[in-house]
Amino acid sequence: MSFRTVLRTAAALIASAVVTVSAQDATFSTKSLTPETALTAAKAALEQCRKDGYQVTVAVVDRAGLVQVLLRDRFAGAHTVDIAPNKAWTAVSFRISTAALGVETQAGKPMSAIRSHPKVFAAGGGQVIEAGGSTLGGIGVSGAPGGEADDVCAKAGIKAIADAIEF
DSSP, X not given: OOHHHHHHHHXXXXXXXXXXXXXXXXXXXOOOOOHHHHHXXXXXXXXXXXXXXOOOEEEEEETTSOEEEEEEOTTOOTTHHHHHHHHHHHHHHHTSOHHHHHHHTSXXXXXXXXXXXXXXXXXXXXXXXXXXXXXXXEEEEEOSSSHHHHHHHHHHHHHHHHHHHOO
């Protein structure tokens, strides 16, 4: 076997290895909440708010911010149907609770311009749903008296599914 033949064979093997690695890196896998898991979280959040005496709307969104579940209690205000999904969308989009985003986007802060986006809701009630180092979705609650009360309900929703989503 000549030196050139060896070089050509080595070059072909290297090229095929590069193509194989590139093909493997061309896709990725993600974890998502099942509709049943999203519904369990929403129901638990709603029940917590009912227990605390509040009529609310709860939204659970997937990791892309698309609504999976929307539950509105009987007497929750009409505005809550828009606000709860926006809180969930905001939490998952920025990977931060909406209460924390509210602090980080106050006037004069570097991220204050974020508040001008029509879907951003920078007040309590939106939480990121995470497990195993992955963002799975977000949950938003609207209708309790203030963001802190909404947050209690949203966190109850996440707690209700915590064991099921750990991996």
